[in-house]
Amino acid sequence: MLYVFVLFLSFWLSSLGAGDAAAQQPAKGTPPAELKLGYLRAHEPRLALSVLDVSPRDEGVAGAEVAISDNNTTGRFLGQAFSLDVAEVKLEADAVPAFRELAGRGATTVLADLSASQLLSVADAARAEGIEIFNIGATDDRLREEDCRANVFHIAPTRSMLADGLAQYLIWKQWPRWALIYGSHEGDRLFADALRRAATRFGGEIVAEKEFADTGTARRTDSGVVQIQRQMPVFTQGLPDHDVLLVADESEVFGTYVPFRTWEPRPVAGTAGLIPTAWHPASEQWGGTQIQNRFAKATGRRMLAKDMSAWTAVRIIGEAATRTRSTDVSQIARFIRSKDFSIAAFKGQKLTFRQWNWQLRQPIFLGDGRSVVSTSPQEGFLHQFSELDTLGIDQPETKCVLK
Amino acid sequence: MPNRTTFAAITLVAGMTCAASGADAFMAYVSNEKDNSVTVVDTVTGAVVKTLPVGQRPRGITISHDGKFIYLCASDDDTIEVIDTETHEIVGQLPSGPDPELFVLSPDGKTLYVANEDDNLVTVIDIESRDVLAEIPVGVEPEGMGISPDGKTMVNTSETTNMAHFIDTDSHEITDNVLVDSRPRFAEFKPDGSEVWVSAEIGGTVSVIDNDSREVKHKITFEIAGLRSEAIQPVGVRITADGKKAYVALGPANRVAVVDTATYKVEKYVLVGQRVWQLAFTPDQKTIISTNGVSNDITFIDVATDEPVQSVTVGSMPWGVVVSPK
Numbered sequence: 051m052l053y054v055f056v057l058f059l060s061f062w063l064s065s066l067g068a069g070d071a072a073a074q075q076p077a078k079g080t081p082p083a084e085l086k087l088g089y090l091r092a093h094e095p096r097l098a099l100s101v102l103d104v105s106p107r108d109e110g111v112a113g114a115e116v117a118i119s120d121n122n123t124t125g126r127f128l129g130q131a132f133s134l135d136v137a138e139v140k141l142e143a144d145a146v147p148a149f150r151e152l153a154g155r156g157a158t159t160v161l162a163d164l165s166a167s168q169l170l171s172v173a174d175a176a177r178a179e180g181i182e183i184f185n186i187g188a189t190d191d192r193l194r195e196e197d198c199r200a201n202v203f204h205i206a207p208t209r210s211m212l213a214d215g216l217a218q219y220l221i222w223k224q225w226p227r228w229a230l231i232y233g234s235h236e237g238d239r240l241f242a243d244a245l246r247r248a249a250t251r252f253g254g255e256i257v258a259e260k261e262f263a264d265t266g267t268a269r270r271t272d273s274g275v276v277q278i279q280r281q282m283p284v285f286t287q288g289l290p291d292h293d294v295l296l297v298a299d300e301s302e303v304f305g306t307y308v309p310f311r312t313w314e315p316r317p318v319a320g321t322a323g324l325i326p327t328a329w330h331p332a333s334e335q336w337g338g339t340q341i342q343n344r345f346a347k348a349t350g351r352r353m354l355a356k357d358m359s360a361w362t363a364v365r366i367i368g369e370a371a372t373r374t375r376s377t378d379v380s381q382i383a384r385f386i387r388s389k390d391f392s393i394a395a396f397k398g399q400k401l402t403f404r405q406w407n408w409q410l411r412q413p414i415f416l417g418d419g420r421s422v423v424s425t426s427p428q429e430g431f432l433h434q435f436s437e438l439d440t441l442g443i444d445q446p447e448t449k450c451v452l453k
Numbered sequence: 454m455p456n457r458t459t460f461a462a463i464t465l466v467a468g469m470t471c472a473a474s475g476a477d478a479f480m481a482y483v484s485n486e487k488d489n490s491v492t493v494v495d496t497v498t499g500a501v502v503k504t505l506p507v508g509q510r511p512r513g514i515t516i517s518h519d520g521k522f523i524y525l526c527a528s529d530d531d532t533i534e535v536i537d538t539e540t541h542e543i544v545g546q547l548p549s550g551p552d553p554e555l556f557v558l559s560p561d562g563k564t565l566y567v568a569n570e571d572d573n574l575v576t577v578i579d580i581e582s583r584d585v586l587a588e589i590p591v592g593v594e595p596e597g598m599g600i601s602p603d604g605k606t607m608v609n610t611s612e613t614t615n616m617a618h619f620i621d622t623d624s625h626e627i628t629d630n631v632l633v634d635s636r637p638r639f640a641e642f643k644p645d646g647s648e649v650w651v652s653a654e655i656g657g658t659v660s661v662i663d664n665d666s667r668e669v670k671h672k673i674t675f676e677i678a679g680l681r682s683e684a685i686q687p688v689g690v691r692i693t694a695d696g697k698k699a700y701v702a703l704g705p706a707n708r709v710a711v712v713d714t715a716t717y718k719v720e721k722y723v724l725v726g727q728r729v730w731q732l733a734f735t736p737d738q739k740t741i742i743s744t745n746g747v748s749n750d751i752t753f754i755d756v757a758t759d760e761p762v763q764s765v766t767v768g769s770m771p772w773g774v775v776v777s778p779k
Contacts, residue, residue: 120593120613120614123573123590123592123593123614124592124593124611124613124614124615124616126590127592127614127616127618127627127630128630337594337612337636340570340571340594340612343552343571344571347571365613369615372614372615372632373632392635392655392656393635394612394613394635394636394655399655399683399684400635400655400656400657400683436681436683437681437683
């Protein structure tokens with residue numbers, strides 16, 4: 051172990067030395083060193099309550115492709131070339147065979163947009179192959195806690211980071227009393243848990259809770275609006291006095307129908323109304339205009355949160371390849387795990403990894419359908435190490451033992 | 454925009470004070486990113502002389518060596534506007550390529566080198582003929598632009614590639630790529646041409662690159678008591694004509710760092726306004742002016758004492774500043 055550490059240290063120091071030297075131009079005629087990135091996603095077309103919220107077919111993948119192009123622009127100066135190999139499986143299908151095919155075709159790092167259970171099976175299969183996984187889709191806290199893995203970098207924020215980002219803003223607004231309505235599916239319940247935790251953590255009070263059971267109603271009917279206009283006030287009638295109505299409906303069963311239809315006139319937040327997210331398609335702060343323009347030009351649509359997580363994952367790999375001047379995955383991964391690693395991702399400050407579970411620290415955007423309302427952490431929520439660690443489960447509370 | 458009465462009154466007062474003081478009066482031109490205007494400020498009185506309506510999202514701003522024309526990047530209009538400093542009229546446009554953000558003028562005043570953020574290009578423009586002489590592919594999101602005093606070497610920084618690209622101005626070829634810290638925003642040559650200083654906004658450092666070896670010889674870091682390191686984001690850099698002192702604008706740290714160029718030690722942090730980005734000296738080098746984006750003002754710093762002397766409210770989100778010799 052000590053030997054490995056010394057080896058690593060000497061490598062790291064030598065790479066630091068190299069970092070100060072002028073970048074060498076690749077010799078003419080030498081083929082570039084190639085780095086193949088895999089992209090594994092669970093995908094099936096899914097309806098949404100609003101047609102505006104139906105996922106684009108290439109959600110996430112498009113972000114990775116824009117970053118591949120960015121990496122290649124940089125790679126030109128260093129003789130490095132990056133490519134993306136995308137594989138798809140069905141929701142909740144066994145993802146391991148598709149992963150093995152990606153590995154067989156030469157992918158040494160794999161971006162994963164999978165469910166928590168799929169991700170764990172892929173991570174365990176990847177370990178034997180020395181392949182690093184970048185989780186860009188799963189927000190489950192358990193993947194960073196009791197089920198954490200040493201070969202998985204989490205680029206997507208957790209549900210607890212999202213809920214904390216929202217809660218800080220509501221407390222800053224001095225709107226501390228919340229009523230919570232949540233859906234009946236697993237993701238809905240987990241996000242409701244994260245909101246309850248956030249309330250306890252930041253001094254909010256959940257004055258009442260109510261479950262909205264999914265009874266299997268069709269999402270689209272011609273005159274459905276008429277019924278919803280009558281049902282939603284009745285459903286929210288009788289809640290005790292509250293400042294904000296929180297909604298936990300990741301499953302798209304009722305959340306979109308809550309704003310403007312409540313019994314009491316109250317703002318809505320959570321998975322509807324004011325939504326916490328890793329990126330907002332209208333964010334133009336901190337140089338954001340540049341990535342938004344680049345993305346829109348390349349894809350013809352706006353950049354969504356999953357696109358940004360995928361872009362960031364590919365940029366992290368590219369940044370490490372640039373700084374180590376290597377396309378070797380073990381060197382790249384060592385560099386990403388070093389304490390000084392950081393990445394710029396149009397969020398106003400450098401993003402770094404939590405060393406105890408490889409979760410990327412990041413600000414959380416709070417936006418409605420049109421614009422960014424705020425960005426958390428909010429002013430005044432302090433932390434001894436990084437204010438970004440006021441979002442989500444912090445080191446003293448972690449259940450992660452990396453293995 | 455101020456109403457006409459205020460406007461006339463300010464101009465009158467400014468005129469009177471100028472005549473009375475007899476000191477060298479310079480005009481500072483400040484590009485206001487958010488309200489599509491340029492504010493003209495008398496550097497002796499601090500009075501706003503005029504507010505000029507310009508193209509959309511004005512950012513980079515510079516001036517011809519004879520002081521007759523202002524060149525202004527109107528980023529969202531994909532053009533560079535030429536403003537006559539006598540009449541304050543827009544008298545022409547230069548073909549900038551898409552989304553021009555920053556540029557640098559060659560020492561002979563004939564060529565303009567422009568960073569096109571959206572296309573990963575540096576565009577070289579002949580000012581007299583308004584021809585594009587070359588488009589040089591660089592890294593992702595080119596921004597900072599510096600030129601050596603002899604005009605032979607141009608340096609561009611790319612914000613996502615994180616490199617300083619050294620370009621030979623004869624061949625228009627990149628000769629060296631020097632890796633620096635995250636989001637390099639600005640490149641400034643020392644007046645003797647020996648070093649290039651490159652700021653890194655997210656990295657929080659200034660890399661000093663040796664212009665002979667093209668290697669980073671020193672990295673300047675900044676520490677301000679009570680401020681978390683993430684808030685220290687170096688952007689604009691200016692070095693005095695005698696080469697002895699450098700000024701570094703530190704963004705949301707709301708301060709300008711004063712650095713001794715011999716020791717690379719930070720001598721002082723000057724508190725200015727909120728989110729300080731760009732800097733410009735007056736031609737007599739007695740004053741350096743900072744643009745403070747979030748507080749909508751500029752601050753005059755006395756170069757002899759490094760004390761902030763005065764702040765002047767300009768337009769919305771001031772971005773760049775240049776001072777004319779008259």
